[in-house]
Amino acid sequence: MYSLRAYGSMIADRIRVDAYAEALRRTVRQESIVAEIGTGPGVFAVLACQLGAERVFAIEPAEIIQLAREVAAANGCAGRIEFFEGLSNRVTLPARADVILSDLRGILPLFERHIPAIADARRRFLAPGGTMIPRRDTLWAAIVEAPKPYCEVVDPWDQNPFGQNLSPARQLAVNNVQKVRVSPAQLLTGHKLWATLDYATIQNPDVRGNLEWTVERAGTGHGIVVWFDADLAEDVGFSNAPGAPETIYGSFFFPWTQPVPLTQGQTVCVNLAAKLVENEYLWRWTTRIEPPSGSSTSPVDFDQSQFAGAVLSAAQLRKIAADYIPELSDEGILRRRTFELMDGKLSLEGIACRLAAEFPQRFSSTEEALSYAGVVSQEYSR
Ligand SMILES: C[S@@+](CC[C@H](N)C(=O)[O-])C[C@H]1O[C@@H](n2cnc3c(N)ncnc32)[C@H](O)[C@@H]1O
Structure with missing residues (x-):
């Protein structure tokens, strides 16, 4: 998860940004559909719009997507950018894209799940004859x-x-x-x-x-x-x-x-x-x-x-050996119970009350259980 400051440094890197902008300029046409994998604050998605793209799909799992929505609105592009909150491999797009743009690298391109994400996006999102940015x-x-x-x-x-x-x-x-x-x-x-x-x-x-x-x-x-x-x-x-x-x-x-x-x-x-x-x-x-x-x-x-x-x-x-037989720890039992309670019926407060009652050694108050349940909810609820 990047901080706003980290996104700022990415945008401030003119060598990177100018090269991406030039690649978009050479690729995007009036009728183009563009998909950006990992839009961050949305700068390239907005640029694709400014270059005339007909539709832009901006995919991003992190909270920064809220900012990207505001950036799109502030630049009059809200109507042409469709946002998809989630990892690209869990997203379904309404149409294939003529251009797929991404920068999922770290210090080197071999970073986290960059390569599987690109391979998946190319297979499921790219229109025949479409363009990947970067190419190589x-x-x-x-x-x-x-x-x-x-x-x-x-x-x-x-x-x-x-x-x-x-x-x-x-x-x-x-x-x-x-x-x-x-x-x-x-x-x-x-x-x-x-x-x-x-x-x-x-x-x-x-x-x-x-x-x-x-x-x-x-x-x-x-x-x-x-x-x-x-x-x-x-x-x-x-x-x-x-x-x-x-x-x-x-x-x-x-x-x-x-x-x-x-x-x-x-x-x-x-x-x-x-x-x-x-x-x-x-x-x-x-x-x-x-x-x-x-x-x-x-x-x-x-x-x-x-x-x-x-x-x-x-x-x-020992715990990662193939012949190891794993058994839930106390923390694992708590997590499993939290998942069970996240059944689409109970509020977080209701879940926290149950957790506080069932795990008194773990939570000294309902507030503490609420913070715990909130973190689990942020990561695992729809
Ligand atoms: C290095 S930042 C780039 C942000 C922006 N595209 C730019 O170039 O300034 C990478 C972004 O991709 C997001 N991301 C990483 N893997 C992703 C995936 N599989 N699908 C969608 N977004 C992803 C991260 O959350 C992060 O916001």
């Missing part, structure tokens, strides 16, 4: 010398003022990814293509690929940096490459377990994999750094993943 995202990777972000990851665990050994925490820390901005001068290799996400055909949200670089400049390698270039329409797009003007996106930094001194000509191989698990991507990066030619030292190998970076207790891990 291309992901690039390079080896980077990045002492500052690397130190931010490891220093809290390496530089302990009490002389404590915090290596278990360090081991978790280097198995996590973070947003960075690096300059071209920090790259020790050229950039290699990791993946192309073609929104006209994409189905599988998981991406895996091998990368191989030859070190071009001697330095200390701290890990891998990944960014993307966006292709929105013919000759319209933007880049997030190191050195390109700053956007809201950026790059992901995959730190290595240890910094590695690299000399020119050395080979670095990485298998980089992103797997969508429920709503989140789980990243794995496996690195082999070959010794410099003529050296008798062994290659350096790192096998890292966000799975190894998660603070998961043995008990939590």
